[in-house]
Amino acid sequence: MMGDAKPDLTLVSPAKVNMFLRIVKRRDDGYHELASLFQTVSLFDTLDFWATPLDADKGTTCSMEVDERSVNAELIPTDETNLVMRALALFAERTDAEQRVHCRLLKRIPAQAGLGGGSSDAATALHAANRLAGFPASQEELIRWGGELGSDVSFFLSRGTAYCTGRGELVEFRDPLPAAVTYLIKPDVGLSTPKVFGALGLSAGQELDGPHPQGLLDKFEASVYDLDGYVNDLEPPAFELLPMLRDLRDELRKLGFKAVMMSGSGTTFFCIGEPALATPGWQAELQEMFPVEVYAEKFCQRPEDEALWYNE
Numbered sequence: 001m002m003g004d005a006k007p008d009l010t011l012v013s014p015a016k017v018n019m020f021l022r023i024v025k026r027r028d029d030g031y032h033e034l035a036s037l038f039q040t041v042s043l044f045d046t047l048d049f050w051a052t053p054l055d056a057d058k059g060t061t062c063s064m065e066v067d068e069r070s071v072n073a074e075l076i077p078t079d080e081t082n083l084v085m086r087a088l089a090l091f092a093e094r095t096d097a098e099q100r101v102h103c104r105l106l107k108r109i110p111a112q113a114g115l116g117g118g119s120s121d122a123a124t125a126l127h128a129a130n131r132l133a134g135f136p137a138s139q140e141e142l143i144r145w146g147g148e149l150g151s152d153v154s155f156f157l158s159r160g161t162a163y164c165t166g167r168g169e170l171v172e173f174r175d176p177l178p179a180a181v182t183y184l185i186k187p188d189v190g191l192s193t194p195k196v197f198g199a200l201g202l203s204a205g206q207e208l209d210g211p212h213p214q215g216l217l218d219k220f221e222a223s224v225y226d227l228d229g230y231v232n233d234l235e236p237p238a239f240e241l242l243p244m245l246r247d248l249r250d251e252l253r254k255l256g257f258k259a260v261m262m263s264g265s266g267t268t269f270f271c272i273g274e275p276a277l278a279t280p281g282w283q284a285e286l287q288e289m290f291p292v293e294v295y296a297e298k299f300c301q302r303p304e305d306e307a308l309w310y311n312e
Helices: 083-094 117-132 139-149 193-200 213-222 235-241 244-253 282-289
Strands: 009-026 032-053 062-066 099-106 161-165 170-173 181-187 259-262 269-272 292-298
Touching: 009 117, 009 181, 009 213, 032 117, 032 181, 032 213, 062 083, 083 099, 083 117, 083 139, 099 117, 117 139, 181 244, 193 235, 235 244, 235 259, 244 259, 244 269, 244 282, 282 292
Parallel strands: 062 099
Antiparallel strands: 009 032, 032 099, 032 161, 032 292, 161 170, 181 269, 181 292, 259 269
């Protein structure tokens, strides 16, 4: 615990949404081949970091704590099962940095939401450890290490917009999408990603019919308001597992947003633009109908300078 000691570095970790998500096929190794346009949004976790000489702490390379103000703070692990700890340990293993890094996490991005909060925190930890050590690792190395930690981690090392393939770890940076107002609607229940993929029901080697990902990518890079581009192959299995999600989506569509779609494997919906048909009290009215949290956000991006992070 660092108490009131001033951090050496404070960074934010953004959430993400999947502007489209095609599940191309189930691979023979059990993973699913996907194609998706990822975009960061301005719902942030906050991570404080302290670096001390390695020999001052008997060789331990990393530790962490959770700010008590975090969402579900009591449920967040601080051992090697946390992706932040795994990221810090991996960085120490792959570099000669003689430092011990401690992290304090203030969690705002809800879990089991399809928003990538854990992956974002891990990417932030990789960047932080690298910066505190004087940048011994290249951006390409960090991206590769991120892919080892989890499917979405590498994405957050982009500028905030990327076309992701494979199981999500193959990242092609794209020019940032135009700024757009984005409301995130998160039900108070979650869905595990493996359970949603299981309900999709693909067998090994089986492909899933749908629009070609390149065509969807072209639509979004022309306009984020082309409704034909909003495709998420995980909506049907998620709705099968949790039918209230379909009801929620239908209600959101009545409010007049430019687009409404579930992000990733759910359960969060993202709504593009302002609700043109809604009354001023629409958020409270929605919360009377469904147990949800509403976050008013926007697309965000990382500066071009690789030495800087989101919101800097």
